[in-house]
Amino acid sequence: MAMMDSLAATKARVDSLKRVVEEQKARKDKYAEIIFQQSKVLSACEEKCKKDSKCREEVEEAISWYNRVLGFRIQCGLGIKFIFKNINPNDPKEEYYFTIRHENDVYSLLDSDPCLNDTKGLIIELNKSNGLFQFVRTMREKFEATTSGTSPNTITLVPDTSTITASAPVSSISTCISSESPIKQKALQAGDSDRLPKKPNRGKGRLSDLKAPESSSVRRSPCHATKLIVVWKSGLGATRATID
Known part of the structure; x- marks a missing residue:
């Protein structure tokens, strides 16, 4: 009788241990699946880390280039x-x-x-x-x-040759002929010797012999009044001014 009770107790314990083993086996399989999934995630993270590292190197190189060149x-x-x-x-x-x-x-x-x-x-x-x-x-x-x-202001001097010709207004050359004779001043003011009125010759010489200065001589005159056009350039545009 005691033997039968002992066998029954041993059998019950064996069954209990079998159940524990099966539970442990199921838990092992579950943990193995978790580890497998985590390993996949880890591999993906490592791959992403490699790409990020390469991208970071490229970004740093680009930043270095921008800093150096720009x-x-x-x-x-x-x-x-x-x-x-x-x-x-x-x-x-x-x-x-x-x-x-x-x-x-x-x-x-x-x-x-x-x-x-x-x-x-x-x-x-x-x-x-x-x-x-x-x-x-x-x-x-x-x-x-x-x-x-907003570049630095620049001044450009442009000679206006229209005021250097022989037919220029008297005001532009009046300062240059103050020392000339009255007859020659009158000839210059007329602009051309052909326009001077002819008067009878009374032994004083013909007025036609007094020729008006040629345009080339006026151009070479050191005291002729030359117009200078001053152009002031700035960020707001260009301002044009004429200096006599």
């Missing part, structure tokens, strides 16, 4: 500050910058140096298209245009 760099703060150099040919180290802020999926322009026109339209287009690269390129082009428009 003098471009970025600073972070209240917004993103885009800084450019190599814009002004007279001063390549001069900095031009603008700062934009992206908050709640909306771009806003905080400041710009130098100030630019039509930036509101660019910001509206940026918020519509989300094309930040195009916006930055357009801002640099505007900086370049501003630099071209």
Whole structure:
């Protein structure tokens, strides 16, 4: 009787252990599946990490090129500050910058140096298209245009040859003939010796012998009044002034 009870207890324990083994086996299979899934995710992450690393190297190389050639760099703060150099040919180290802020999926322009026109339209287009690269390129082009428009003032002297001819107004050559005889002054004022009225010869010589100075002599005269046209170029346009 005791033997039968012992066998029954042993059999029950064996059955219990079998159930534990089966549970452990099921748990092992479950864990194996989890490990397999995690290994797949890990492989994907490693592949993505390799791509990101390569992309980061390319970005760093591009940033280095932009910084070297365009003098471009970025600073972070209240917004993103885009800084450019190599814009002004007279001063390549001069900095031009603008700062934009992206908050709640909306771009806003905080400041710009130098100030630019039509930036509101660019910001509206940026918020519509989300094309930040195009916006930055357009801002640099505007900086370049501003630099071209504000180049150092230049003065161009252009001689006006229309006032150097023999038929020029008397006022333009009056300062040059003050030392001439009254008869020669009268001849110059008439502009041509052929226009002088002929008078009877009374032994004083013919007036026709007094010829008006040729146009070439007037051009060579050191004291003739030459008009100079002064052109002042600036970013607002060109101003033309005539100096007698």
